[in-house]
Amino acid sequence: MSEPKLDVPTELRELAEKTIEQAERAFQMFFDAAGKSMSSVPGPAADISKQALSLTEQNMKTAFEHARKLVHATELEEAMRIQSEFLRSQFTNAGEHMREITTRMMNVTKKPTQDPS
Template structure:
């Protein structure tokens, strides 16, 4: 069964996706700037999270565009199914990456606390990474 979407509706949908993508780009650029103000070691995890969010949103916008070009219901459902499978796999991989990064940061912080790294820096009057 062929889907007949009026050209005006399709153009409106494409325009809406484009506007949403531009708005997201503006937001993510501002977020990247604000992350630079976050103290280390949280900066690395924040940057990684923003990068993954940016990738996921790019994929979502591409998916929305692909759906606009579906020729029939079966094609539409196939596009949707492929997207969901890919996103499920991607989400699992991203959670593993973030989990590993968070564990590494926690170990570094614990090691620094154990060795008195931060106390020494404070007593020396020097900037303390992650706390300045």
């Protein structure tokens, strides 16, 4: 028995690719603006926010890569494999990101507060 093909017209795949590129550019503009605005905020909370923004940006880049792979999938089995790999990597990354943020937050709370007088 042959594997079911994903019969998607070339024009539709090209449109999807262009849409992904536009969305990626828009998100990059957002992350650039957010990063610049965070750089003006001092203190440990800003560091945690910057890290969270960086992790979110990494997740978005991974999601765009995933979308590109799916756009070019030609068989259902290939699309399912791509989706499975993506979900597996997202769960792994989420755990790593939580550990990083928790570690940073614990380090911030352990630092002695400075007396303003």
